Amino acid sequence: MATPQEKLASSLEALKALQDRQGMVVRSADLSRTHRERLVANGFLIEVMRGWYIAASPNDRPGDTTAWYATFWEFVARYLTDRFKNDWCLTPESSLLLHAGNWTVPQQLVIRAPGGGNNPTELMHQTSLYDMRVALPPASDIETENGIRFYSLPAALVAASPAVFEQRATDLRIALAQIRDSSEILSRLLAGGHSVIAGRLAGALRNIGRGRLADDIIATMEKAGYAVRETDPFISRLDFDIPRREVSPAATRIRLLWQKLRSPIVDLFPDSPGTPNDVEAYLERVEDAFITDAYHSLSIEGYRVSPDLIERVRSGDWNPDAIAKDREHQDALAARGYWQAFEAVKKSVRAVLTNATPGDVVEADHSQWYRELFGPSVTAGIIEAADLAGYRSERVFIRNSMHTPLAPRAVSDAMAVFFELLSAEDSPAVRVVLGHFIFVYIHPYMDGNGRMGRFLMNVMLAGGGYPWTVIPVGRRNEYMAALEQASVHENIEPFSRFIAELVQSQLNGEALPAIPEAK
Secondary structure, three states: OOOHHHHHHHHHHHHHHHHHHHOOEEEHHHOOHHHHHHHHHOOOEEEEEOOEEEEOOOOOOOOOOHHHHHHHHHHHHHHHHHHHOOOOEEOHHHHHHHHOOOOOOOOEEEEEOOOOOOEEEEOOOOOEEEEEOOOOOOHHHEEEEOOEEEEOHHHHHHHOOOHHHHHOHHHHHHHHOOOOOOHHHHHHHHHHOOHHHHHHHHHHHHHOOOHHHHHHHHHHHHHOOOOOOOOOOOOOOOOOOOOOOOOOHHHHHHHHHHHHHHHHHHHHOOOOOOOOOOHHHHHHHHHHOHHHHHHHHHHHOOOOOOHHHHHHHHHOOOOHHHOOOOHHHHHHHHHHHHHHHHHHHHHHHHHHHOOOOHHHHHHHHHHHHHHHHHHHHHHOOOOOHHHHOOOOOOOOOOOOOOOOOOOHHHHHHHHHHHHHHHHHOOOHHHHHHHHHHHHHHHOOOOOOHHHHHHHHHHHHHHHOOOOOOOOOHHHHHHHHHHHHHHHHHOOOHHHHHHHHHHHHHHHOOOOOOOOOOOO
């Protein structure tokens, strides 16, 4: 008779075979009732709604949203196609967000379907679907990516409501910046006689610096006998024109976010003390902060470390050849990597304190920090050496965050613009706050982004003469909530206030956050 472990292994084999064929979404009919109930009981499946499940990890804590947010779009594609076949698509407004590269999980996703019921379908973690019973656009105006059906870009711009230009200004500007020729829009405007929409799109294009395209639309519509009154649907104007040759939506997004978010930061952050006169004294204080910094930064990421462990790995009192793949040893590897990276970051701080441009220093040095951070794990054989080469090549999700980091193909473009803006920025406060935030927003690596972001923040702090600052693990929830506000809602004020408060405490001469006594 099979043991419980053997029965579970059999069910996991069935689940793996299913995932290999069709991904992480499971219908009741895909597995036998016995397998399904066993996998749910052991935490390997989670019920989304009656008859539908997603794969999960038994290590997830109650209320953990990661599995759902990581699977949301796959679930939507499978469920809607099962229900409506190909007779559905996203609304024009939601379609524009995808064209802008924004795959953030919405609280409610509205779709169009001739067979819809005009009713919400409740899903997990306060998310839902709403299927409007309305006609679809022509098949030629529908595109598909990852199973999601949505309006083509020109069709979505013509069909979208005016309100979306105010509500989702960043995404709409990114979408508009991808229009290279007015003919993409004009054919639809002329066919429908859309003079009001023509005026709105002309004004929107002029807002982002595409005046030639705006003129083409107005002149062509007027030549065809339509009276066009140009109106700008955005409530603000940009301080710069989006570069015409910048074809990457990700690069445009970083440029727009930087401009939008930088203004509130200056008023919230303490004034820069200026470059310290005694570089060696500053670096000595940085060195003194190491154990505290390592404890809190690693603890934020979920590692279980102690001051004693950190000190031992710093001094070399450990044996990397004896490292096993258990939790305690992985914590030791993380601590050793943190020390090696910290030593590399100190060199970057020295360069900044001796008048090197902070953004240029980080651009040149950050890959070295990353290699040091994970070097011990390569030595121990836990990760491959190839994993240290460049930015990530796979999708990554942030635990319990609705924010979906950029697709792998977009990371290099985004990072190039990020470093351009970081180097050109003249406000030390903006470099500190947006340096940290934009880095983790892009999430260029599969792991270690938080630690790297905090290292980057401290190099930027040095560039403004501010003291090395530690983010306490005891305020982790507040820290993550502030990052979520900035990532999902483009509200940088909570994060700015959070960092500013910590920096001000150091300027006031307060002690670094305490390390709790071991229990």
